[in-house]
Amino acid sequence: MNNQIHKLTEKFYGSLYRIRRVEEEIARIYHTDKIKSPVHLSIGQEAISVGVCEALRPDDTVFGTYRGHAMYLAKGGNLKKMIAELYGKSTGCSKGKGGSMHLIDIARGVMGTSAIVGTTIPLSVGYAYALKYKKSDSIVVSFFGDGAVDEGAFHESMNFATLKRLPILFICENNLYAIHSHHLRRRHSDNIYERARTYGMRAERIDDGDIFKIYEFTNNYVKQSMLGNIMPVFLECITYRWKEHVGPNDDFHLGYRTKDEAEYWIQNDQLKKLKSFLDTDISTKIESEIELEIKDAFEFAEESHFPEANELYTDLFKDSKCNGF
Amino acid sequence: MQRILSYPEAIKEAIEQEMTQNPSVIVLGQGIDDPKGTLGTTKGLVDKFGTERVFDTPLAEDGMTGVAIGAALAGLRPIHTHIRMDFVLLAMNQLINMAAKMRYMFGGEVFIPMVVRSIIGKSWGQGAQHSQSIYPLLMNIPGLKIFAPSTPYDAKGCLTQGIRDDNPVLFIEHRLLYYQRGYVPTGNYTVPFGKARILANGEDITLVGISQMAIECLRARQYLKEIHIEAEVIDPVSLSPLDINTILDSALKTKRLMVIDNAWMTCGAGAEIITQLIERNLPRDVVLKRMGFASVPCPTTPSLERYFYPDAKTIALNAYQMLFSGKKTWQPRTELQIEEVEFKGPF
Numbered sequence: 001m002n003n004q005i006h007k008l009t010e011k012f013y014g015s016l017y018r019i020r021r022v023e024e025e026i027a028r029i030y031h032t033d034k035i036k037s038p039v040h041l042s043i044g045q046e047a048i049s050v051g052v053c054e055a056l057r058p059d060d061t062v063f064g065t066y067r068g069h070a071m072y073l074a075k076g077g078n079l080k081k082m083i084a085e086l087y088g089k090s091t092g093c094s095k096g097k098g099g100s101m102h103l104i105d106i107a108r109g110v111m112g113t114s115a116i117v118g119t120t121i122p123l124s125v126g127y128a129y130a131l132k133y134k135k136s137d138s139i140v141v142s143f144f145g146d147g148a149v150d151e152g153a154f155h156e157s158m159n160f161a162t163l164k165r166l167p168i169l170f171i172c173e174n175n176l177y178a179i180h181s182h183h184l185r186r187r188h189s190d191n192i193y194e195r196a197r198t199y200g201m202r203a204e205r206i207d208d209g210d211i212f213k214i215y216e217f218t219n220n221y222v223k224q225s226m227l228g229n230i231m232p233v234f235l236e237c238i239t240y241r242w243k244e245h246v247g248p249n250d251d252f253h254l255g256y257r258t259k260d261e262a263e264y265w266i267q268n269d270q271l272k273k274l275k276s277f278l279d280t281d282i283s284t285k286i287e288s289e290i291e292l293e294i295k296d297a298f299e300f301a302e303e304s305h306f307p308e309a310n311e312l313y314t315d316l317f318k319d320s321k322c323n324g325f
Numbered sequence: 326m327q328r329i330l331s332y333p334e335a336i337k338e339a340i341e342q343e344m345t346q347n348p349s350v351i352v353l354g355q356g357i358d359d360p361k362g363t364l365g366t367t368k369g370l371v372d373k374f375g376t377e378r379v380f381d382t383p384l385a386e387d388g389m390t391g392v393a394i395g396a397a398l399a400g401l402r403p404i405h406t407h408i409r410m411d412f413v414l415l416a417m418n419q420l421i422n423m424a425a426k427m428r429y430m431f432g433g434e435v436f437i438p439m440v441v442r443s444i445i446g447k448s449w450g451q452g453a454q455h456s457q458s459i460y461p462l463l464m465n466i467p468g469l470k471i472f473a474p475s476t477p478y479d480a481k482g483c484l485t486q487g488i489r490d491d492n493p494v495l496f497i498e499h500r501l502l503y504y505q506r507g508y509v510p511t512g513n514y515t516v517p518f519g520k521a522r523i524l525a526n527g528e529d530i531t532l533v534g535i536s537q538m539a540i541e542c543l544r545a546r547q548y549l550k551e552i553h554i555e556a557e558v559i560d561p562v563s564l565s566p567l568d569i570n571t572i573l574d575s576a577l578k579t580k581r582l583m584v585i586d587n588a589w590m591t592c593g594a595g596a597e598i599i600t601q602l603i604e605r606n607l608p609r610d611v612v613l614k615r616m617g618f619a620s621v622p623c624p625t626t627p628s629l630e631r632y633f634y635p636d637a638k639t640i641a642l643n644a645y646q647m648l649f650s651g652k653k654t655w656q657p658r659t660e661l662q663i664e665e666v667e668f669k670g671p672f
Contacts, residue, residue, distance in 0.1 A: 126395020156388025
């Protein structure tokens with residue numbers, strides 16, 4: 001393994017491990033009801049967020065969904081503020097008013113996640129429009145699941161993005177299920193990325209969850225954009241959700257999917273794979289630093305205060321004054 | 326000399342002046358750059374400001390509302406224009422689930438400076454899907470501000486305020502208001518949210534007319550004047566937030582108040598206004614009433630459409646009955662010609 005690949009492997013491993021362990025901790029304490037908010041865990045799907053976000057620059061912007069912990073953390077979102085947000089504390093990234101489904105960290109380019117399927121797709125397109133209008137060379141990444149492809153707003157957004165040649169990368173995290181409904185019960189053909197092509201953009205599929213392939217694809221896009229080759233690009237990443245749709249548990253007993261189906265993805269776990277590439281002392285060092293950070297974050301959330309009653313009425317509107325450009 | 330402009334001219338002037346002063350203002354919407362330019366209100370803007378700032382959109386109301394929100398998040402000030410208010414129904418997901426809530430649900434981290442313009446249709450058989458006034462639905466949603474001005478002066482001032490406001494603003498126009506002419510200052514000015522306007526003073530009854538119904542109320546006032554009834558006419562202008570105090574003061578003075586809504590009545594603006602008055606301990610002897618659309622979809626045939634809407638005569642008749650408790654009879658004179666009510670101002 002050459003030095004550059006080794007460095008990347010360490011970086012990817014750290015980011016994957018951090019997200020996995022944060023979510024395992026969320027799952028571990030969930031039964032205590034300290035987190036009074038629905039959680040949609042990304043466990044099993046982290047490599048997509050990490051592969052994409054590691055290739056982005058700090059001033060690139062991401063939009064995502066209610067299954068957004070991985071994206072938020074991979075893009076550099078503040079962990080303490082995220083856990084405090086799940087706890088409903090005033091120190092949370094949304095002051096406790098958003099919970100797990102509404103994470104934001106503008107300083108790190110995380111523009112917000114939404115609980116309504118497909119809603120952030122047009123927002124990311126509009127954001128990309130503004131970037132192009134302002135002649136910025138940064139890009140937008142729009143993360144969404146395969147369920148969002150069913151929504152009209154998805155198609156409306158694809159059309160407008162290519163019509164205006166916007167700097168946006170669409171990332172479809174196809175984990176095969178919308179809640180409990182298999183995607184081939186919801187559409188005629190397994191051709192999400194091919195549909196994107198019909199709108200006039202380059203579209204590819206990575207079907208094995210390989211983090212390096214996802215990174216390379218994104219890195220390529222970022223470089224092309226910086227050279228001025230601005231067009232929307234679409235990437236469908238096949239993946240798999242290990243846990244239930246919402247909540248901390250497994251749900252194979254429900255019978256809508258089989259453990260066998262999951263087995264391929266569990267064997268193919270990018271976290272495990274990357275660890276096997278690293279020397280034990282290196283992975284142990286990475287892990288122990290992250291464990292400390294996670295412990296700190298949960299303590300911070302525990303010790304933080306809940307918002308005061310008068311917070312109920314704040315932040316509905318912004319005081320108006322005309323902002324310059 | 327006071328300069329007289331039409332309602333659409335006032336709208337166009339507000340947009341043009343704000344675009345000139347602030348490069349972050351953009352205008353998008355179906356057909357806004359076509360030869361007719363949204364009934365004249367956006368005509369010529371593309372020549373002046375270019376296709377990046379003024380552009381036609383695909384027929385994708387929900388998606389394009391999201392695009393406007395996204396652009397606003399990135400610092401632009403989009404004006405998204407719908408030539409019919411009915412089309413806003415296609416954008417409800419983005420408008421209600423996103424625009425109205427994002428600032429609050431992200432703890433004040435973002436703001437959405439955008440304007441949604443929409444025009445209510447009426448007359449010449451606009452029918453069930455081209456005449457709806459859905460502002461009562463939207464008044465139900467925290468996080469949206471709503472203007473429905475009836476005069477050219479307020480149209481320019483409210484729209485300027487809406488463009489400069491850092492929040493999602495709905496700007497509601499009415500097709501028949503496009504015939505209104507009135508005093509409009511040449512320079513920039515704003516009309517504030519949450520301030521109703523008394524269009525005419527009177528002692529005997531208060532008529533609160535929303536959007537184009539404010540004009541019908543002024544006409545009704547002319548009929549009533551013939552029989553020496555002086556009606557006070559109030560245009561709320563800003564529906565959300567609502568200036569209930571101006572309306573309350575008038576109700577306390579005249580002891581009779583009727584809200585004439587430009588929409589259906591159930592759970593409507595009239596229901597809201599009257600309830601707020603009652604909650605402010607309005608004396609029990611004040612007589613209250615509301616008028617609005619008949620509770621059916623709007624028919625196209627003129628023979629039925631005339632019964633669907635309140636108009637100057639039915640408003641005058643209802644006002645008369647409130648004053649005399651149905652003890653006397655009266656019909657507004659049919660031959661009375663009431664000219665267009667122009668607002669000479671200044672306000």
